[in-house]
Amino acid sequence: MYYYDIYDLSIITPEIFLFCSLLLLLICGSLNFRNNKSLENVYLTSKILITLLVGTIVLLLNNLENRVKGFIFYDLFAIENFSTLAKIFVLLLTISTMCSAKLYAKQNNLKEYEYVIVLGLISGGLLIILSAHDFMALYLAIELVSFGLYMLAVIKKKSIYGAEAGMKYFIIGAFAGGIYAYGASLVYIQTGTTNFYSLQYYLYQQKLLWHTNTLNFLNHNYDLLLFGLSLMLVLLVFKIAAAPFHVWSPDVYEGVPLIVTTYYAVVVKFTFLILLIKVLYFVLFDFLYVIKSALILMTVLSLLIGSIGACTQDRIKRLFTYSSISHIGYILLGALTGSELGLSAALLYIFIYTLSNIVLFNFLLSTDHYEYNNDTPTRVATISNLIGVGKANPFVSTLFAFNLLSFAGIPPFAGFFAKILIFTAALQDETLFPLLLVAIISSLISCFYYLKIIKALFFVATTALTSLISLDRTKEITIFWSVLFLVCFAFTVDNTLAILERIWLGYFDLFKK
């Protein structure tokens, strides 16, 4: 293992670069812009932030190239190739979201440049989340990110829905954070540490003791540790909105402005999914077997509530929130198998799901819809608003339909391969057969609402004037390349497993000489 001295900050150069330049940006902004609110200032700040993020990506690529690894700040942070790669993806997703947001900011008069800086700070927090190697450091990073997200939720100050959603998100999120801190304190009472590696070692020892049946004599407080770890897991599954902890997500995703929903669903969810996989597989692997029944329950509830809930929804954002709950169910199904194949499958599913989400939200961001006898455009809110889009913009609508088919898991598209890999991983464990059945049924149900949208796009006769008037160059490019990847994934599927294995093996660089 490589331990870095506290004065040798070379391995966390990307994070330091990002945070220092953001502080500089805040000072420059406050001195130059004063109270002069204008769209130009927002654009300028956004361009600078994108440049900074690209710079951070270059530094991270340098880390990746040189296989930089090690611990720093008394083991509070660990840098290794797996998290470095995840960080690069997070920053790329952030840049993509910001590019899509340009037209939205103009249309909705978002004139405060501070939100751009908040976005940068959230990105920095996400980087810290991915490399935190201690549960308390992780807690601080999650809180840093959450504060920014609460601010972003109320980006439209006059919107009642935004205020309601922000308030709900804040209260429930703060409560989940409190539960996490309580769990961490219980773990600390039991083990005297919150460090990932120490906990991993402690759990491994407990497992050995458990197998030799001497546990009861040596340590009678094993339950306290498990209770604490379960409470900490609550925050992680809360952030990805898995089923018993999903209640906030339809309201919040519906209420906040569409561009913020995009950020939540694409960037933040990706980070927390990677974090959950990392915690379950690399840190608390021996705990995974203890908590397996709870995870199975969570998966069943996610799959059923997600797919059945989405059937009843008519509003598009709500529908896709429910559909995302069922997708979380598939990822959990891959994660709880505890096998190498399951790990690879879950990672592939996360990647493809995020890519599909980008396409989805870029499409939704570009839908504006003219009411009959009314010249002011309104954003598409329900499925019936989408009627006629297929006639007005056939090419983009076809790409979007491909994306929906990929979501549903129809064969030639990438979603199918992600799903079948998950099912293959679950098939290896005989006890998971009933769960697999639930997953397949849920997959069938989910076809219903994806096909319902495709029907509204192409196969309903209408005279209403509906077209994608907010479709600009950036969104076109993003949608086109993402869907091209989803379609062409079938040709590269051969060596996918090898690539995924190389990716997650990056974590174990930490413990190699």
Added chain:
Amino acid sequence: MFDKEFIPFAIFFIICFILAIILAVLAYSVAPAEEDLEKLSSYECGFDPFEIARIKFDIHFYLIAILFIVFDLEIIFLFPWCAANNISSYENFWSILIFLLVLTIGFVYEWTKGALTWK
């Protein structure tokens, strides 16, 4: 789990509890309760001491109070840092300086934003 090292905390907790109850009871029983002019006049923040809760108020007082809390907490961090500075390392020295730097940047921001000017 609860070793002997937690006993001082328990004693501390019990004493706090008893002390709080005694002080509350004394405040009700011993203190003079006549209303004089000084007691009925408004506070510095412009609020009357006795009035209904549902009134309009200026958010500015609360903004100033929140900003004050931040710098109050800074003092709370600085005080033990000063006290322990002769026994601690350079890391502690620089970490608090970085903290002060970040806080100062926030201060510059709120100053230029006009949160401190009284309109």
